[in-house]
Amino acid sequence: MTECDPKAMKKAAAEKAVDEYVKDGMTVGLGTGSTAYFAIMRVAELVKQGYRLKCVATSQQTEDIAVENGIEVVDINDVDYIDVTIDGADEVDPKLNLIKGLGGALLREKIVAAATQMEVIVVDESKIVESLGVKTSLPVEVCRFGHVRTAYGLKLQGCEPVLRMKGGEPFVSDGGNYIYDCKFPQIDKPFFLQSAIDTIPGVVECGLFLNMAAAAVVAHKDGTVTEMKC
Ligand SMILES: O=C[C@H](O)[C@H](O)[C@H](O)COP(=O)(O)O
Secondary structure, eight states, X not given: XXXXXXXXXXXXXXXXXXHHHOOTTOEXXXXXXXXXXXXXXXXXXXXXTTOOOEEEESSHHHHHHHHHTTOOBOOGGGOSOEEEEEEOOSEEOTTOOEEOOTTSOHHHHHHHXXXXXXXXXXXXXXXXXXXXXXXXXXXXXXXXXXXXXXXXXXXXXXXXXXEOEETTEEOOOTTSOXXXXXXXXXXXOHHHHHHHHHTSTTEEEESEEOSOOSEEEEEOTTSOEEEEEO
8 A cells, every 4th residue: 555645745735624614604714824725725716715714823824725716715804713724733733732832933822722613733644642742742832022031941950951943043923023932851741731831921822722622633654534522
């Protein structure tokens, strides 16, 4: 059996999620990243077919792609709630708790997820883990002011925080903040860790998305797509 390449897997998961969850007349949250990209393109196809959709973007990059492809993007402040959001993730555990933010969009993604009735995650099977933190670092968005002190507070939680760089300069998020990528050996107690991180002065948002996802659509190397639900 031929194995699907990573791009084909992302496309398969994203298209299945849009086809299953996005209905005419909905307000839809558009995620950020290389997997969510295929969901945005599928939403654009639905709009061309005549679906009346209002969309909320989780990043400037996503908004640009959506607008270029004929999708109506509205301000999150102008909607009461979002029916469904289709977004990617960096790790997904068996309870659908997530690590997100390797693409730098965690803050807007979390605000959009919190306003969403049905948060649907699209990933390939490599993102499924038994325990969060085993594969990737946990991104934490922090204020630029005093960021070295904030990083010290993060280090006290048992990780090695590394300031994210881009082109020789610190990476700056859509919110104008820095991001520290925090490698933990493993995150055994994600709810405790999130509470502890959230109390550190200077932390804007952390990339743990706990009890937020309702379903994960997972593409596999053998070409199949399965679904995890809470
Ligand atoms: O900040 C970025 C987001 O959380 C992405 O959804 C996440 O990093 C997954 O991105 P990708 O689908 O490109 O692996």
